Amino acid sequence: MASKYQSKIIREYTKKGYKVLNVIRLSENGYPDLIALKDGKAIFIECKEANDTFRALQKLRIDELKNLGFEAFCTQEGKGVIY
Numbered sequence: 001m002a003s004k005y006q007s008k009i010i011r012e013y014t015k016k017g018y019k020v021l022n023v024i025r026l027s028e029n030g031y032p033d034l035i036a037l038k039d040g041k042a043i044f045i046e047c048k049e050a051n052d053t054f055r056a057l058q059k060l061r062i063d064e065l066k067n068l069g070f071e072a073f074c075t076q077e078g079k080g081v082i083y
Helices: 004-015 056-067
Strands: 019-022 034-038 041-048 071-076
Touching: 004 019, 004 034, 004 041, 041 056, 056 071
Parallel strands: 041 071
Antiparallel strands: 019 034, 034 041
């Protein structure tokens, strides 16, 4: 189930015209929670509640996605983009 903050991010990107997919489970751990799709591009978004920890594996996955040419970041409630 999506957190309140994650639901907020989904609504924001949907209003901007993106199709937002909530990633439930992948074959590998650490990938971002959301994939926002629009105009042939994908944005990977990791959402963290205010008290959640951003883990090293999640940083690694975001770096991997960026190295492949995708936009990818982590956002945290109350702080905005943190990585």
